[in-house]
Amino acid sequence: MPDTDGGRGTAPGEAIRLGDGLRRWFLRPPRRHGEVDTERTVSFLELFYDLVYVVLVGQAAHALAEDVSWRGTATFAVVFGLIWIAWLNGTLFYELHGREDGRTRSMIFLQMLLLSLMAAYAAHADGEDGRTLAVLYALLLALLSWQWYSVYRRDPPGRRRTAGQYLLVMLAGIALVVASAPLSADARLGVWALFVLGWCAVESGVLASWRREAEYDVVTDSMVERFGLxxxxxxxxxxxxxxxxxxxTDRSALVITTGLLGLAVGFGFWWSYADLVARKPPREVRASLVAWIIVHLPLTMAVAAAGAAMVGLIEHAGDSRTPAGPSWLMSGSVAVMSLMIVAVLPTLEDYGRRASAYATVQVVFTGTAATSLLIGWARPAPWLLALSLQLLLLAAWSLAFVRWLRDGRLLNEV
Structure with a gap:
């Protein structure tokens, strides 16, 4: 790659002094806006980084599994929103500005240290642990903001406006999260909810304005792959x-059957996303890119919530009716996931060429969402609930597949 940091390039085979090599490895600044590496692939470091989020999401889902109530669900949604915003900031920075060097690695590992500490407090975020979680989250946002500021300093004046707006939103978010630390548990969760909703709304406006007339491409195969991951x-x-x-739980035949049927619902999630959304880039102009990004928040949240609902289904596998909490959580997760697929399809790059086929799929998955909620309301036995939802997702995918065959295309064709 060409040297873009303003330093002296090194000819092939030329020896590099130790001091120069260390400075270049650990002090080389991040890439500016516009210096997008369209040929990059997802690195081992990014995969390692995402593993920490596995633990964070797991802790939040574990708390929901123990308290499948309106409050427990609301707490999970807010905490998941915080986690997702942190993941998005770290991911986009690495994608747009990171390098394969010691500076980037050091900053990523520092984030991972903070994220690991956060995971220890995420399971009880609605109690006293929430105070510590707020402080750690503010520190993480501060670190991310400093990284974005390091790019802002190097950008030419003509490209600083959007970056400056982004930094202001991040700083306001830090202040809000810090202010939530001494509050009561309910008030703190309310402030966090305000932060998540406000951040998504304001950043959507900032990013939509930025992409109204795109000066350069930002969507790469590696970026699309990270969201799939x-x-x-x-x-x-x-x-x-x-x-x-x-x-x-005592592993009777009915319990095991219920668990396997529940796992098959997860297979339905994967199949729907893999064939309809995965590895398909969004359009970059106007609000399409923003909508594509934001839709992944409720979409992934719904799938994680379904994991928490699985615990309740298995625990009550012998009941004649599924308890209201797990029933609504499971069916609601399927409904939200289906509606988010409906919402994300118009943002895809190939939507214009396949508008008719996509419209059919949107109708099918809208019906899937409504039917899923009816199943949750009926509260059949856990095994029947899981089977019904799994068959519902299978029917939706099958109808979409038939529509694609009639259109002369395969589902996973780009």
Whole structure:
């Protein structure tokens, strides 16, 4: 790659002094806006980074599994929103500005230290642990803001406006999170909810304005892959939910059957996303890129929540009716996931060429969402609930597949 940091380039085979090599490895500044590496692939470091989020999401989902109530669900949604915003900031910075050098690695590992500490407090975020979690989260945001500021300093004046707006939103978020630390648990969760909603709304406006007339491409194959990997992370919670449920219950034939049927619902999640959304880049102009990014928040949250619902289904496998909490959580997760697929399809790059086929899929998955909620309201036995939702997702995918065949295309074709 060409040397873009303003330093002296090194000819092939030329020896580098130790001091120059160390400075270049650890002090080389990040890439400016516009210096997008379209050929990069997802690195081992990014995969390692995402593993820490596996633990964070797992702790939040574990807390929801223990308290499947309106309050427990609301707490999970807020904490997951905090986690997702942190993941998004770290991921986009690495994608747009990171390098394969010691500076980037050091900053990523520092984030991972903070994230690991946060995981220790995430399971009881609605109690006293929430105070410490707020402080740690503010520190993480401060570190991320400093990274973005390091790019802002190097950007040419014409590209600083959007970066400056982004930094102001981040700084306001830090102040809000810090202010929440001494509050009561309910008030603190309320402030966090305000932060998540406010951040998504304001940043959507900032980023939509930035992409109204795109000066350069920012969507790469590696960026699209990272969002797909996030779904894999939360799908892991479905597997964990099934395993936890089976490990802590007498494993009768009915219990095992219920667990396996629940896991098959997770397979339905994967199949729907993999064939309809995964590895398909969004359009970069106007609000399409922003919508594509933001939709992944409720989409991945719903899948992670389904993992928590699995525990309740297995624990009550012998009941004639599924308890209201797990029933609504499971069916609601399927409904939200289906509606988010409906919402994300118009943002895809190939939507214009396949508008008719996509419209059919949108109708199918809208019906899937409504039917899922009816199943949750009916509260059949846990095994029947899981089977019904799994068959519902299978029917939706099958109808989409038939529509694609009639269109002369395969589902996973780009």
């Amino acid at each position: 996030l779904l894999i992370i939360v799908l892991g919670e479905v597997v964990v939910g099934v395993v936890d449920g089976l490990a802590n």
